[in-house]
Structures are given as C-alpha cells and as structure tokens.
Amino acid sequence: MPGPLALTSGEPAGIGPDITIAAWLRRQQDNLPPFYVRGDRASLAERAKMLGLAVELADVSAEEAMTAFTRVLPVVATxxxxxxxxxxxxxxSADAALASIRQAVADVLSGKAGAVVTNPIAKNVLYRAGFRHPGHTEYLAELAAEGGRAPQPVMMLWSPALAVVPVTIHLPVRxxxxxxxxxxxxxxxxxxxxxMNTHFGIANPRLAISGLNPHAGEDGTLGMEDIExxxxxxxxxxxxxxxxRGPLPADTMFHEAARKTYDCxxxxYHDQALIPVKTIAFEDAVNVTLGLPFIRTSPDHGTAFDIxxxxxxxxxxxxxxxRLAARMAAARP
Structure with a gap:
C-alpha cells in the first residue's frame, strides 16, 4: 500500500475516538493496514482512560507512522x-473535526498517506459553527478542487452483498x-x-438503475419522470x-436473486439507495466517495452520542x- 491510511478524528464527542482505539487494539487479529489519526493526542488519551483501555499513544509525523503503528497508536497533531x-x-468540536479532515486530505494529496478514512461528524454541530456544506462528501469535493473547479463527488455505499449509489445525495426530497x-x-x-474499473478491478461493471416513482412510473401513469x-x-x-438496465422498480431490486444480476x-435519491444497504449490511457497509483524485472511505454510521x-x-x-481503503489504494494504477 502506498503509505499509511490517514484517519480523521471525526466529532470528538462521538464514538470516533472509541472505535479508533478499538480498531488499533485489534490491529493484529484483524490484520489491519497501518494508519494514523489526524487529531489531538490528549483527547484520545482521555477517552482511552475513560474506557479503561491500555493504549500507548504517540505524537509522530506522517512519515513516521508506518513504523510506529505496530507499537503505538500514532497521532499526527492538527x-x-x-x-x-x-x-x-x-x-x-467543529474546529477540531474540520482541521482533521483538511489535513488528512492534504496528507494524501501530498503523498504522505495512501487514502483518507473519515470518522463520523455531527453535521448539526458543524452547521452551528458556520459549515455550509450538506455533508462530508461535498466538503471533500471542495478540498479536491483544482483551479477553483470542484470534481463531482459520488457517494457509494459498498458491502460484499450490495453496492449502491444515490444520484442526489444530502438534499430534502423536494x-x-x-x-x-x-x-x-x-x-x-x-x-x-x-x-469500479480502476479501484475495484471490475472491467465492465453491470449497473442497475432504479426508477424514481413507484413501479418505475407504471408507463407514465404514476409520473412521467422515468420516461422523460x-x-x-x-x-x-x-x-x-x-x-x-432500467429504469427498474426500486421495490424489487434488492432481494438476493436480483442483487446477483448487477455490480452496483x-x-x-438518498433513502432509496441507503435503506436497502443499511438493512442488508449495516455492520460491514462502507461509505466510499468516488470521483475524487484521492481515495476516501468511512464507516456507515453516525456519531452515536448516546453510547x-x-x-x-x-x-x-x-x-x-x-480494509476497503487499503484495497482500493493498492489497486490504483
């Protein structure tokens, strides 16, 4: 893999610190790729203490993270x-979370890291601080902008059982x-x-495209959008x-036999894609942002403040x- 993974801290009050520490403790049994956290070591150390976990953390540079990873949880300070x-x-919270994202992306673009893996953020917290993007996906596109022009980010939820992409993302249905x-x-x-060709090794991906309306519009009787x-x-x-293939009725696209006929x-719209994948593969689904000049993945859940x-x-x-970020980075030409 070309460099360690740059893991963002996410919302400091959420479960990002918990799962980061837990993942590092499982690095050997789960054969995890080397990673470092772009964040605040003192905050992570406090969370480890609260959880009763014996974790040694160390402030390192991105270049030192690969060798440090086997001994300590490497932290590159923001x-x-x-x-x-x-x-x-x-x-x-907002400043810490956004600085972590910005710096992790910069690390990948400069070649210090192989991919970005983002911990969950609390969008309502960011909005109160003046954040103007609908979510992670759109913010990452702005950070990847060249010459003032941002690429089109495409959100994929991937799992071994199902991969889905919503055409419109974080928008009210209207x-x-x-x-x-x-x-x-x-x-x-x-x-x-x-x-999917470049990063997943699928030469000719099979796409199944849903209709917008019930029954894909029923030949126009339930709306003309699927025809027009x-x-x-x-x-x-x-x-x-x-x-x-398509437009296909969304209510019959996701049973087991149907899923075998397509790769994505x-x-x-958002819920039409995410409800089935979160039902089928809640624990192992991964959020992947396509269309960027770097690889970004994320766990498919939120900050879970309550736990x-x-x-x-x-x-x-x-x-x-x-694991998926490392796989995609290794496949990149």
Missing part, C-alpha cells in the same frame, strides 16, 4: 485541541426531485463505471457500451472502511 466530553460537543436530471444520472454512472428523465440516461449510457445499483465513552461502540464498520 494543532487543534478537542475538549468535548462524550455525548456533549463543545466550542472546540429539492432532490428538482435537481434530478438526465445529465446528472449519466455523469454519476460514468464515474461509477470508471472508479431516467430512460434517456439509460439510452445514452447503453450507447457508450456500458452494461446497464444506482438510485435516484460514546461507554465501550459499547462496535468498530466493525470502521475496520471494513480501512
């Missing part, structure tokens, strides 16, 4: 203190319907095909040699995110 207690974000277009479906699908917006996108993609399901600092947080999704 210079931002994180003083929030479990379940109780404070005035340091706004998602306004933004849905043939061009957006086509550009999203092209990115999915390119990245979705079907033309499928025609364009098919003409480019992409293996694609592309859906029209932060209790020792109840399960690191399985974070571990899956690390």
């Amino acid at each position: 210079g931002k203190a994180a003083t929030a207690r479990p379940g109780k974000p404070d005035e340091t 706004e998602a319907l306004k933004q849905l277009s043939t061009d957006l479906i086509v550009s999203t699908a092209r990115i999915v095909v390119a990245d 917006i979705v079907a033309p996108a499928i025609e364009i993609l098919s003409s480019e040699g992409i293996t694609v 399901a592309i859906c029209m 932060a600092g209790t020792g109840k947080a399960d690191p399985s999704s974070l571990i899956a995110a690390m």
Whole structure:
C-alpha cells in the first residue's frame, strides 16, 4: 500500500475516538493496514482512560507512522485541541473535526498517506459553527478542487452483498426531485463505471438503475419522470457500451436473486439507495466517495452520542472502511 491510511478524528464527542482505539487494539487479529489519526493526542488519551483501555499513544509525523503503528497508536497533531466530553460537543468540536479532515486530505494529496478514512461528524454541530456544506462528501469535493473547479463527488455505499449509489445525495426530497436530471444520472454512472474499473478491478461493471416513482412510473401513469428523465440516461449510457438496465422498480431490486444480476445499483435519491444497504449490511457497509483524485472511505454510521465513552461502540464498520481503503489504494494504477 502506498503509505499509511490517514484517519480523521471525526466529532470528538462521538464514538470516533472509541472505535479508533478499538480498531488499533485489534490491529493484529484483524490484520489491519497501518494508519494514523489526524487529531489531538490528549483527547484520545482521555477517552482511552475513560474506557479503561491500555493504549500507548504517540505524537509522530506522517512519515513516521508506518513504523510506529505496530507499537503505538500514532497521532499526527492538527494543532487543534478537542475538549468535548462524550455525548456533549463543545466550542472546540467543529474546529477540531474540520482541521482533521483538511489535513488528512492534504496528507494524501501530498503523498504522505495512501487514502483518507473519515470518522463520523455531527453535521448539526458543524452547521452551528458556520459549515455550509450538506455533508462530508461535498466538503471533500471542495478540498479536491483544482483551479477553483470542484470534481463531482459520488457517494457509494459498498458491502460484499450490495453496492449502491444515490444520484442526489444530502438534499430534502423536494429539492432532490428538482435537481434530478438526465445529465446528472449519466455523469454519476460514468464515474461509477470508471472508479469500479480502476479501484475495484471490475472491467465492465453491470449497473442497475432504479426508477424514481413507484413501479418505475407504471408507463407514465404514476409520473412521467422515468420516461422523460431516467430512460434517456439509460439510452445514452447503453450507447457508450456500458452494461446497464432500467429504469427498474426500486421495490424489487434488492432481494438476493436480483442483487446477483448487477455490480452496483444506482438510485435516484438518498433513502432509496441507503435503506436497502443499511438493512442488508449495516455492520460491514462502507461509505466510499468516488470521483475524487484521492481515495476516501468511512464507516456507515453516525456519531452515536448516546453510547460514546461507554465501550459499547462496535468498530466493525470502521475496520471494513480501512480494509476497503487499503484495497482500493493498492489497486490504483
């Protein structure tokens, strides 16, 4: 793998510190790739003490993390203190979380790290501090902007059982319907095909594209969007040699037999894609951002304030995110 993984601290009051420490303690039994945390060592040490876990942490440089990882949990300091207690974000939370993301991305872009793995953030905490992005995905695209132009980020939820992509992401349903277009479906699908080829080793990914309306519009009787917006996108993609089917009724796309017929399901809005994957693969689903000039994965869950600092947080999704990030980094040309 080209360098260690750069792990962001996430929301300091959430379970990010818990699962980070738990993952490092399982580094040998789970054969984890080397990683370091972009964060505040004192905050992590306090959480480890609260959890009753014997963990040695050390401030290191990104270049030292690979060798340090076997002995200590490496921390590359952001210079931002994180003083929030479990379940109780404070005035340091937003600054600490955003600095960690910015610096981890910079590490990957400069070649110090092989990929970014992000711990969960609390968007409501960030919004109160003036954060203007709908979520992680859109912020990462801005950080990747070249010449003032940000790439189109595509959110994939990947698991061994199912991979899904929503065409519109963190938007109210009313706004998602306004933004849905043939061009957006086509550009999203092209990115999915390119990245599944490059990072997942699938030469000709099979795409299943959902309809927007119940029963994919029932020939227009339940809405014309599937005829006027979705079907033309499928025609364009098919003409480019992409293996694609649709528009398909979303309520019959996700049973076991159907899932065997495609490599990725592309859906029209957030919940249409995320409900099935979180039902089928809640513990091992990984959030992957496609379309960026670097690899980014994340556990598929939130900050879980209610169990932060209790020792109840399960690191399985974070571990899956690390493994997938390492796999994608190793496959990159």
